[in-house]
Amino acid sequence: MGWSELIARWGADGPVRGVPGGLSVTFEGMTPAEITAQEKSPDEVELVLEWHPPWRPGDAAASLFPLDRLAHACAQARSGLLHCTATSQAIQVRMTLYLEGLSRQSFVGVAAEMARAVTFLDEVGAEAGTQASELQEAERLMAEAQRSLEEAESKVASAPAGTGEARPEARAAAPEKQGLGPPPEASPPPSPPPPPNAAHAWQPTHRIAKGGEPAWSTPDPARAPVSQLNAGLEVQVSDEASGWANIICSNGWSGWVRAQSLTPLRGRRPGT
CATH class of the missing domain: 3.30.1460 (Yope Regulator; Chain: A,)
Known part of the structure; x- marks a missing residue:
């Protein structure tokens, strides 16, 4: 066929x-x-x-x-x-x-x-x-971006002085020229005030009499005592007022006791 x-x-x-x-x-x-x-x-x-x-x-x-x-x-x-x-x-x-x-x-x-x-x-x-x-579109966008960049650089380069159109490197250096510079280092915080009685070392001057003694936050017997001090406890008398003595313990705690409850370590009683 x-x-x-x-x-x-x-x-x-x-x-x-x-x-x-x-x-x-x-x-x-x-x-x-x-x-x-x-x-x-x-x-x-x-x-x-x-x-x-x-x-x-x-x-x-x-x-x-x-x-x-x-x-x-x-x-x-x-x-x-x-x-x-x-x-x-x-x-x-x-x-x-x-x-x-x-x-x-x-x-x-x-x-x-x-x-x-x-x-x-x-x-x-x-x-x-x-x-x-897609390749042609990418090339077109790249070409447009390149033209825009060149136009911007040309505009910056041709700007007269004093118009505010400073070159990028000049703008970057402006803070240093104006004396701004980096911020100064922060000053260290002030030292905290010394604790009470820190200026003088603690020195015991009296001891609590036999039987112990209650202590108050203020020289006012109408108030409730804030602590009970043991007999023989050595304390430092820092102030005296109207039969009361302001005492400081070795750990820094302070309060008021009746002056008659204290025995001087060196033969002296408060108020005498």
Whole structure:
């Protein structure tokens, strides 16, 4: 069965249709393709399909995805019977069809394989276009930022003196020139006042008489005592008033006791 007879029998309807010079292939979910048929012999036909990228030779996508690399990727991704080669502006997908013993299923399968190759190239081409657009947008934003920076530097450099448009380094040095400088170190806090009676070392002058003695916070017997001092406790008398003595214990505690309850350590009683 020759090519013309094959087209007459199997190319009248369905996803693969015979057209002048080749085939028109339309499969669901695949890119429609126009395939050229070149008869090499009565039993051999070479099917050729050309894919043109959606970008121009000078576009960014052309440098990101060279056609020879795309052709190699297509050959690796599809059937080993496909031959993919790159020209200056397109990729050619070729496949040899042997007519002897060919079934309609094999015929449709060959056309579908070529349609898959075109679909693969279209998907890669769309991805290349997206990446190229993103790259171009990034380059545009970088160029705008560079122009803005150059304009700002030019404006600062050309500003006359006294307009407040000082150069950045001058503004940074301004505090030092104005004598501001770093803040002075904080002065240490003043020393706390010495505790009572710290100016003189504690020296016992009396002891509590036998039987012990209550102590008051003030020389007022109408108030309740604040402590009970043991007999024989040595104390220092710091003040005397109307029969009362202000005493200081060795631990710094102070209070008032009746002067008559104290016995001098050196033969002296308060008030005498």
